[in-house]
Amino acid sequence: MGDTPRLVASDIDGTLIRDDRTLSPRTADVLARLTVRGTPVVLVTGRPVRWLQMVYDQLTEPLPAVCANGAVVYDPVRDEVLRADPLAPQHLAEVARRLRAEVPDISFAVEVLDSREMRHEAHYPLRWDADHDRIRPVETPEELLSVPAVKLLARAGEQDPDTFVELIGAAVAGLAEATHSSYSGLVEISAAGVTKAAGLDWYCDRLGVAAADVLAFGDMPNDVPMLSWAGRGVAVANAHPAVLAVADEVIGANSEDGVAAYLEKIFGVD
Template sequence: MAAPLAYALIATDLDGTLLRCDDTVSDRSRRALAAAREGGARHLVVTGRPAPRVRPLLEELDYDGLAVCGQGAQLYDAGTGRMEWSVTLDRQLAEVALGKIEAEVGQVFAAVDQDGVDGLTLIEPGYEMPHPTLPAVRVPRRDVLWEEPISKVLLRHPALADDELAAVARGAVESLATVTMSGPGTVELQPCGVTKATGLALAAERMGIGAARTIAFGDMPNDIPMFAWAAHGVAMANAHQELKAVADELTASNEEDGIAAVLERLLAAR
C-alpha cells in the first residue's frame, strides 16, 4: 500500500491559480487532484468569490465538500447547498470606510457582494466588473448597495493602480474593515479580522486537519494570510510579487498546470 501524501489538506485559490484564464480546470489538474484524493488528501477551495458566484464552478468540478468563499467570510457546503457559516460587513461601517477612502483619493466606484447563497453582486454607476464572466446587477444609486446584508465591498479607482488604492485604503479605514487585493481591478473591504486564513482555519478544524498538514496554492496578496497559516505556501509563476516574497515555493503558472506539477511531485515521492 502506498504511503499517504505529505499533506492531508490541499487548499487552492481559484482565479489565477487552479482556474485557467477561461475559467476552466485542465485535465491534468483534475487528474492530479483526483490522485491526491485517492492518496488520502482532501481538496479545499479557498476563494475570494462569494458562494453564489462559485457554485457553477464547483458543480462543474463535481466538488461536494466545504468551500471557503468571500475572502474567508463564508463557509459553504457544496454537497448540501447550504451556508455553514458567514459573517457580514456592517453596512454603516462600510459607508464610513468608503467615505474615508474618497476623502483621500477622490471618487471611487463601488460594488458589493450580498450575503447568502443567493446573494447578488450589485454595482453602482461607473463600476466596471474586472471579471466579465461574473454576473452583476447595476443599481441606479450608491445607497441601493446598502439595502441588504453584504459580505464585502469591491472598489475601483479611475486612475490609481490597485496597489496604490489598496495602500491608501488600508491607511484610511484602519480598523473599520480588512482591506485586500484579490486580482486585477479588485481591491476589497471585508469584515475586520476576516481573511482567507480565518476561513481556512475554520474549514480545516471541521475536517479535523491542522495547519501542519496543509499545503496552500495562490496568486494574489489576499492569499498571504493563507500562506502564513498553512505549513507550505506555493505561489504560481503569475503571482503578485508580494505573495512570491512570502511563498515557500514557486511553481508554474495557472495556464501551465502549476498545481498539478507540485502534486505530481508529491505523489511520486510517497
C-alpha cells in the same frame, strides 16, 4: 509540516485554473484522486459563491470552498453556507464615508446574500458578468449600504492596484481589511479580521486539521495571509511579488499545470 499534508487548499484564478478560466484535465484528475484517497481539498478564493459553478462543471465532484476572501465557507453538496462573516451596515457606511473623503471619484459594489448577489452603484464599472441576473444597480448609496455585505468592492478609474490598495487599507485601518486579487485596480474590502487564512482556519478546525498540516497554493496578494498561515505555502511562478516573497516554494505557472505537477510529486499520484 510532515512529508504528507493532511489538507490541500488552493486559490482558483491564476493558480489552479488557466488564464482562459479552464481547468486542465490533469488538474481535475489529481484533485479527484486526492479526494478519493481521503485527503480533503478546499478551494479558497476571492470569488463569490455564484461564480463557483463554472469551476464545479469542470471537476469530477464539487469541492468545499472558502469564498469572498474568507468571509463565506460553502458546502456545494448541500448548497449550504456553513459560515458567513459580513461587514455590518454601520461598518459599511463608515468605510464608505472614509473612502469617499479620501477618493472623491470612488464607486462601490457589494456582495450580499452570502455572495449570491451583487449590488452596485450606477457608475460602478462592471466586467465580464455584467448580464448576470444576480447583479443589479441600486438607486441610492443608502440602499447599497443597507444590508450586511461579505465584501465591499471599490474602483476609481485606472489605478495601480498595489498603490490603490495601500491607500484604501490605510483609510479603513482598524475597521476593515483591504486587499486585491487582480491587476485591474479593484480593491476588495472585508470585515476586520476576515482573510483567506481566517476562513480556512475555521474550516480546518471543523475537520480537526492543524495549520501545520495544510498545503496551500496561491498567486495574488489576497493569498498572502493563507500562505503565511499554512504549514507549507506554495506560489505559482506567475505569482505577484508579494506572494513570491512569503512562499516556502515556487512551482510552475498556472498555464503549465504547476499545482497538478506538484501534487503528483508530493502525494505520489500519477
